[in-house]
Amino acid sequence: MMDFIIQIMPNVVDRFDVFVESIYETLLMILISGSIALILGLIFGTILVVTRPGDILENKFIYTVLGKIVDLFRAAPFIILAMILTPLSQLIMGTSIGLKGAYIPLIIGTAPFCARQMEQALSEIDRGLVEASQSMGFGPFEIIWKVYLRESIPSIIRGFTITLISMIGLTAILGVTGSGGLGVFCINYGYNQYNYDILWVSLAILVLLTILVQGIGNFLARKTRH
Amino acid sequence: MICLINLKHITKTFNTKDGDVHAVKDVSLQIDEGQIYGIIGFSGAGKSTLVRCINLLEKPEHGEVIFDGKDLLKITEKELRIERQKMGMIFQHFNLMKSRTVYENIAFPLRHLKMDKEQIDKRVMELLELIDLVERKDSYPSQLSGGQKQRVAIARALATKPKVLLCDEATSALDPHTTQSILQLIKKINKELKLTVVMITHEMAVVKEICDRVAVMENGRVVEEGDIVSVFAHPQMPVTKNFINTTNNLGKIDELIEANNPLVQINENQQIIKLQYQSGNTSEALISKISRDFNVDCSIIFGNVEVVKDSPIGTLITIFTGDHENIKKALQMCRDNDVVVEVMKK
Known part of the structure; x- marks a missing residue:
């Protein structure tokens, strides 16, 4: 068995400690940047919904400005965005490479995408529910919490799932700017040294991760839907 | 009779892309305590907007909304929310929370009233008995029929012990048989709890069945108003006659x-x-x-x-x-x- 593994992926076995370290870094990136991006996305998405025309905290200025900012970051290709953000990462994290260098570009690259996903999710709430809550004497913040967020949990979970999966792809792109994780592992040990087994195995890990996230997402969405 | 709701010269205009829509034009109405008051009109007559002016879901640009002695347009947002707890409202499409059970839906308006769990439980069970749905308390709205959903909505609207129940086309999405049972429930609530009811509808049969007084709306105005029997016996306006003719041959x-x-x-x-x-x-x-x-x-x-x-x-x-x-x-x-x-x- 071991012989077989060594035979089909000799370089992965060779660099096994780096490989494991890279998986760990990728998971950490997704966990930390993911959590922050999802929270930011949820906040911005909620603001977009409640400030839109005719909604409970209608505010044309905030709605337009925030919408434009989100679109701007969404429009920027991630690879260019990551390069542009290196000085900011240096300023905040003290470095723009390695694991620490990955957080800022991942958060800024994903939060706007997540914001639009959350906006979509919250928009599914029927206007009538909001009206009914207002008629019961609920204030805007209670309505956000108890109606908009609480009632769209299945849709929020679905949006989170899509966001996390797109983030898995972005973590690999960050290999180009020298951040950690499987991306840089692939470039340094795989692509640059023509070790295709490293690329294939890394790809398999990322695909598995995607399937896992999607599976958990689907399960939770189903569980919370009535 | 004590006047509970007094609308004075209410005017509401919507600014749309296609120009101003005058939904309600200079409407004055008095609704007495304990009455079932019908407001009837064809769609677009302004009746839904008018009822939303009572709890200020729509803010009229002119006029006074006196509820229980208070001018609602002159109080703060926070005071308004407290007044709204004295007004229950039900809707054509029920507007129940899909992710909450029947029990949680009814408990929903009680959660921010600083009531403890036991008090809430007692109140919810009372209401479940009133609407005759005790055994469905753990069901989700998607598992209920239209009539059951409206019953739950009525219980939710009554949870805070309001002084008035505002019904916006509450039976329009229901079949005739279910409509009857909802009307009987509203009648019962009106009698037993001495609750004032405002019914918005386009069905004369509904008004005929339970209302004490009726206002007929057309193009944003109340064109005829009065005691239900005399409006039925001596309708003055063509639109009123029209409505009455819908209930007979x-x-x-x-x-x-x-x-x-x-x-x-x-x-x-x-x-x-x-x-x-x-x-x-x-x-x-x-x-x-x-x-x-x-x-x-x-x-x-x-x-x-x-x-x-x-x-x-x-x-x-x-x-x-x-x-x-x-x-x-x-x-x-x-x-x-x-x-x-x-x-x-x-």
């Missing part, structure tokens, strides 16, 4: 006369007369009296009895045959006996 007669149907063709010495009478002055004896005293023959071609708020309003379409002068005298005698007379065709 009287409108058909007009069509037949218009089309000169053989059934309503008459000779020179005949007239088609509509007689309308309320309980107390039955026309049967009158008709035989007319025949005797004035030598006028009456043949009844159509008869209808409306029961409005438990009091009957009868209508007879008759053909009077006889001398012109005698018919005139006969009709005068009918009028003298409080029968409303209308000559439909000479």
Whole structure:
């Protein structure tokens, strides 16, 4: 068995400690940047919904400005965005490479995408529910919490799932700017040294991760839907 | 009677892309405590906007909304929310929270009232009994029928013990049978809890069934208002007559006369007369009296009895045959006996 593994992926076995370290870094990136991006996305998405025309905290200025900012970051290709953000990462994290260098570009690259996903999710709430809550004497913040967020949990979970999966792809792109994780592992040990087994195995890990996230997402969405 | 809701000169305009829409124009209404008050109109008449002006889901740009002695347009947002807890509202599409059970939906408005768990539980169980859905308390709205959903919505609206229940087309999405059961429930609540009810509807049958007073709206204005029995017995405006005709076949007669149907063709010495009478002055004896005293023959071609708020309003379409002068005298005698007379065709 071991012989077989060594035979089909000799370089992965060779660099096994780096490989494991890279998986760990990728998971950490997704966990930390993911959590922050999802929270930011949820906040911005909620603001977009409640400030839109005719909604409970209608505010044309905030709605337009925030919408434009989100679109701007969404429009920027991630690879260019990551390069542009290196000085900011240096300023905040003290470095723009390695694991620490990955957080800022991942958060800024994903939060706007997540914001639009959350906006979509919250928009599914029927206007009538909001009206009914207002008629019961609920204030805007209670309505956000108890109606908009609480009632769209299945849709929020679905949006989170899509966001996390797109983030898995972005973590690999960050290999180009020298951040950690499987991306840089692939470039340094795989692509640059023509070790295709490293690329294939890394790809398999990322695909598995995607399937896992999607599976958990689907399960939770189903569980919370009535 | 104590006036609970007093709307004074309410005007509401919506600014849309296609120009201003005057949804409500200078409407004044008084709704007394304990009444079931109907507001009827065709779609677009402004009735839904008007009812939203009562709890200020829509803010009128002119007028006063006096609820329970307070001018709602003059108080702060926070005070308004407290006033809104004294007004329950139900909707055409129920607006229940899909992710919450029946129990949680009913408990929903109680959660921010600083009540402890036991008090909430007691209140919710009371309401579940009132709407007869105790065994469905752990069901989700998607598992309920339309009528059950509206019952849950009624329980939720009543949870905070409001002084008034605002119903916005509450039965319009329900079948006739379910509509009846919801109306009976509203009637029961009105009687047992002495709750004031404001009913918005486009169905005259609904108004006829349970309302004490009715306002008829057309193009943003209240064109007719009054005690339900007198509005039914003596409608003044065409739109009101229209609505009343939707609940019986009287409108058909007009069509037949218009089309000169053989059934309503008459000779020179005949007239088609509509007689309308309320309980107390039955026309049967009158008709035989007319025949005797004035030598006028009456043949009844159509008869209808409306029961409005438990009091009957009868209508007879008759053909009077006889001398012109005698018919005139006969009709005068009918009028003298409080029968409303209308000559439909000479």
